[in-house]
Structures are given as structure tokens and as C-alpha cells.
Amino acid sequence: MLCSLQASIDAYNEQQGEVCTQMKQDDNQTIIAICSPLMKRVHALVRHSAEIVFIDSSGSCDRTNSRIFLLLTHSAAGGLPLGVVITTSESQNTITAGLKLLKAILPQEAFFGRGDLGPQVVMTDDCQALRQAILNTYPQTHPILCVFHILQAMWRWLWDAHNGVPKTHCQHLLHLIKQLVYARSPLDLEASYHLAVQDSIASRYPKYTNHLAAVFKRRELWALCLRSHLPTRGNNTNNFVESAMRIVKDQIFYRLKADNITQLVDFIPTRLEAYYNRRLVDVANNRSTKKLPKPKGRVSTDGIVKEDEVNFTVPSASTDATYHVNVSLGTCTCPDGSTGVFCAHQYAVMQAFQMQDNNPFAIATSAARKLFYQIATGKNNVPDNWFMSVEEIPSDADPQKQCGEALSTEGSSADEDTVNCSPDERLVKAHLPK
Structure with a gap:
């Protein structure tokens, strides 16, 4: 073998x-x-x-x-x-x-x-x-x-019957370590640790305080305030x-x-x-394969206020509150939308203003789309303005001519599928492996 x-x-x-x-x-x-x-x-x-x-x-x-x-x-x-x-x-x-x-x-x-x-x-x-x-x-x-694995490991430790922590106190003891993980500064981290050790419930369980001390010794690996100088780009x-x-x-x-x-x-x-x-290649052509999930709940479209082309005010379905939706960024100020979930308020805006075909996963810049195309195919002979939107293309540019030049450089013959597709799809088809 x-x-x-x-x-x-x-x-x-x-x-x-x-x-x-x-x-x-x-x-x-x-x-x-x-x-x-x-x-x-x-x-x-x-x-x-x-x-x-x-x-x-x-x-x-x-x-x-x-x-x-x-x-x-x-x-x-x-x-x-x-x-x-x-x-x-x-x-x-x-x-x-x-x-x-x-x-x-x-x-x-x-x-x-x-x-x-x-x-x-x-x-x-x-x-x-x-x-x-x-x-x-x-x-x-x-x-x-x-961070997720640190909290998950602590949660499993708390639920392990050998450690002697009753179910009623597991959530409180997990909250203590969450305060350490998300401490705003090193001083806040130290203060939160001392408060956790002296907590009235935590002090009942010596195994927990000993385990917490062992975890705290490795704080440089998981504490968010101690990695602020690192280029994590918000990835925790x-x-x-x-x-x-x-x-x-x-x-x-x-x-x-x-x-x-x-x-x-x-x-x-x-x-x-x-x-x-x-x-x-799909990302380079803003042809996302992701489908928007239909969210739970239903929001009435009657009270939606359009502030401009991308900003909307949407009333809550269960309370008197209102939420702000930005369809360009794909965000909402509701509790679900604040976590990045595609919420019912965003869905209501797309339904009310016929934005069903809107692609919230589109890459904003043509340079980024060209980069992803180059990574996928290894080709760097695409014109700089090929992946620009219609508004970005100069008025004197001829996309059809550029498409023909790009195809001719590869020596490709145009088949029936290539002729019937859009210019950007034609260029991608020409560069894909046979």
C-alpha cells in the first residue's frame, strides 16, 4: 500500500x-x-x-x-x-x-x-x-x-459528576470564567479572578477553585485583553x-x-x-451558492420606513421597539441581528421592497474579486476593470472587446455554452481546466 x-x-x-x-x-x-x-x-x-x-x-x-x-x-x-x-x-x-x-x-x-x-x-x-x-x-x-473550546471545556468540567458541582450552580460558575475571558483590561482580568475565587458559591467547591487557578495560569492563551496587540482581526x-x-x-x-x-x-x-x-470562481463573479434561510417569526411589512437606499426602520413584531436594518451591510440592531444572524426584520425588508435577489454575500471591491479569481485559476491576465460593477466601468470601455482579447490570449475556442453565457462567465469558462 x-x-x-x-x-x-x-x-x-x-x-x-x-x-x-x-x-x-x-x-x-x-x-x-x-x-x-x-x-x-x-x-x-x-x-x-x-x-x-x-x-x-x-x-x-x-x-x-x-x-x-x-x-x-x-x-x-x-x-x-x-x-x-x-x-x-x-x-x-x-x-x-x-x-x-x-x-x-x-x-x-x-x-x-x-x-x-x-x-x-x-x-x-x-x-x-x-x-x-x-x-x-x-x-x-x-x-x-x-475561546469557544475554553468555555466548552469548562462547561464539560462543571457537568462532570466526579467534580461534585450540582447542576443548579453550573451556570453561575461558568459565568465567572466568562468574565475572565472577556475582561476589558489586564487589571480587570486580575480583579475578576480575585472576585471569582472569593465568590460565595465558588468557595464551596475547592475542586473548582483549584481548576480555575490552573486555567488562570494559562491566561495569555485565552484572555482577550491579553491578545489585543496581536493581528487576530477580531477572530477569537x-x-x-x-x-x-x-x-x-x-x-x-x-x-x-x-x-x-x-x-x-x-x-x-x-x-x-x-x-x-x-x-x-463563484465568489469572484458574485455568484454565491449560499441561500438566505427563512427566519423564524413574521414581521409586518406595513410599518417599515425607508430612510434611504440601504437603511430601513422596522417595527418589532412583539413589542413597541423599532430596529435599524442596513441591507448593504446585512445587519440589524435586533438581538438576533446583532449576533450576525439573518433575522426576520431583514427578511421583511427584502420582501417588502422586492430584494429577494439581493446577494448579501457579495464581495464589495473588484480588486478582491480579481484576487479570488487569480487564486482559483492561477491566471493574472484579466483586465483590471473586468470585475468592476456597471457603475465603476469607464464610459469609453468596451467589455465585449476585452472579453475577446482575454479569450484569444488563452487560445480557446468558443463553444455553444460559452457563447450563451455572460462575459464574466465566458472568461471563467475559458480559464477553467478542461
Whole structure:
């Protein structure tokens, strides 16, 4: 099987004309590192890859229980992959060997030019082996923990019957640590900790105060006020990589285990690469595949006041309150809308003013759309104004002429599907692999 896997890797590298995948044996463990051409373009073109990288892992991906480690960075198009490491063990030594193997095949402009320095920040869940492996590979990187996993671990600890905390006090004790996580300053963090230790309910449970003291010693990993100097860009959870891991399981593996590690490795540079290619091309053309969910509740459209083209005042369905909706930003001041949820008030505005076709996931700037197109296809011969909106295109520009020039540079022949589609779709079709 390993000989077959090595032959498959060699064939893939030869097809790409560069080293995109490598395999090695370390302490009787199989380690594979993958950095596909699309992933290398993300390294070179997305500046956020130099700032923060999210890493998550998932096991039981094939019959031999191999483990996948996925590295992503964030962008306006969602999480973008930077590399994949597949191992047959999750020990610290094996993960370190996997990350160093991946480091060896990264492009020179890895992490937007930082190269061997690695990203400034790496966010993971609370896995000591993974965190130490990252430091062994990139000593100058600052590791931080996902806030969600910290609170989730504390919630599970509180509900563990062996710790002797009754159910009636679990919520109060969790609230104490939430105050530490979201403290506004280091002084506020210290004050909140002392108040938590002296709390009348917390003091009843020595196990809790001891556990809280152990968690507080690692506060530089999870306290938001202690990471304000880091380029996290408001990312305090690794939702990007959690979502990507769900995509891998649902759309790449179809919730089935691969038969063997050879098939597992083949899925990453083929199926996963194709998924991100299609998604980025759709984003580049503002052709989102996301559908707006119909929210719960119903808001009357009679009392909606249109302030301007994008701002609306919407009455509440249950109280006398009113909420402000901005359809351009996709926001609402209601409790649900404040958390980023597509709420009933936004839905009512779209229904009342016939905005059903409005795409709240559209990328605002033509430069960003061109960047995503370049990441997806590897082509940089598109005119600068190709992805501009109708209002942005100069009056003397001829989009049809530019389309013809772009197609001629690729030497493509226009088939029936290409002729019948829009100019931007024609250009994308010409650059997609046959």
C-alpha cells in the first residue's frame, strides 16, 4: 500500500511540475504533507496568511484511523486552505514531523513572504501536543486558544459528576470564567479572578477553585485583553477551520471513511482542490451558492420606513421597539441581528421592497474579486476593470472587446455554452481546466 501511495504522490508531483506532496516514515508512523497549487497561491496572495492561521484536526478518516490536520487562513470569501498534514498518530513528535514536512514543501513566499518565520499567530483548540509541535516548527509564532473550546471545556468540567458541582450552580460558575475571558483590561482580568475565587458559591467547591487557578495560569492563551496587540482581526474562535472540517467530512468524504490512506491522500488534491476552485470562481463573479434561510417569526411589512437606499426602520413584531436594518451591510440592531444572524426584520425588508435577489454575500471591491479569481485559476491576465460593477466601468470601455482579447490570449475556442453565457462567465469558462 505504501509503495502504491508513493507512486501516486510521484505521479501527482510530476503532473503539477513541482513538489506539492511528500511522504515519510517516522517512528513507524506514516506522515504525508500536502500543499496543492491553489494552497500555494493562497500563501503568496492572501496577506492574512502572514497574520493568523487556524489549525484543526479530525480522526477516523480511513480504515486505519488516520488523522487530518487542516491549516487555514481567513478572507472575505471565508476560510482558505494553506496545507494539509495526514498522520497515523497524534503524538507530539509525529505532529512536529508532519508540520516540518509541510514546511519543506511550502513556497518561498509562504505566509505572504514570512517564509520560515511562519505566521504571527496560530489559533488551535486546547491540544498541548499540537501547540508544542507548532512551537517546535515555528518558534517565533504566538499560539492562542479558541475561546469557544475554553468555555466548552469548562462547561464539560462543571457537568462532570466526579467534580461534585450540582447542576443548579453550573451556570453561575461558568459565568465567572466568562468574565475572565472577556475582561476589558489586564487589571480587570486580575480583579475578576480575585472576585471569582472569593465568590460565595465558588468557595464551596475547592475542586473548582483549584481548576480555575490552573486555567488562570494559562491566561495569555485565552484572555482577550491579553491578545489585543496581536493581528487576530477580531477572530477569537476557529470557526473558519471548524466549518472547513465539516466541508471535508460532508462534501469531500460524504461522511464515509476512505478505504485506505492512498485513497484518503487522493481526495485532498482532487476533490478538496476542486471544491475551493469552484467556490472562489463563484465568489469572484458574485455568484454565491449560499441561500438566505427563512427566519423564524413574521414581521409586518406595513410599518417599515425607508430612510434611504440601504437603511430601513422596522417595527418589532412583539413589542413597541423599532430596529435599524442596513441591507448593504446585512445587519440589524435586533438581538438576533446583532449576533450576525439573518433575522426576520431583514427578511421583511427584502420582501417588502422586492430584494429577494439581493446577494448579501457579495464581495464589495473588484480588486478582491480579481484576487479570488487569480487564486482559483492561477491566471493574472484579466483586465483590471473586468470585475468592476456597471457603475465603476469607464464610459469609453468596451467589455465585449476585452472579453475577446482575454479569450484569444488563452487560445480557446468558443463553444455553444460559452457563447450563451455572460462575459464574466465566458472568461471563467475559458480559464477553467478542461
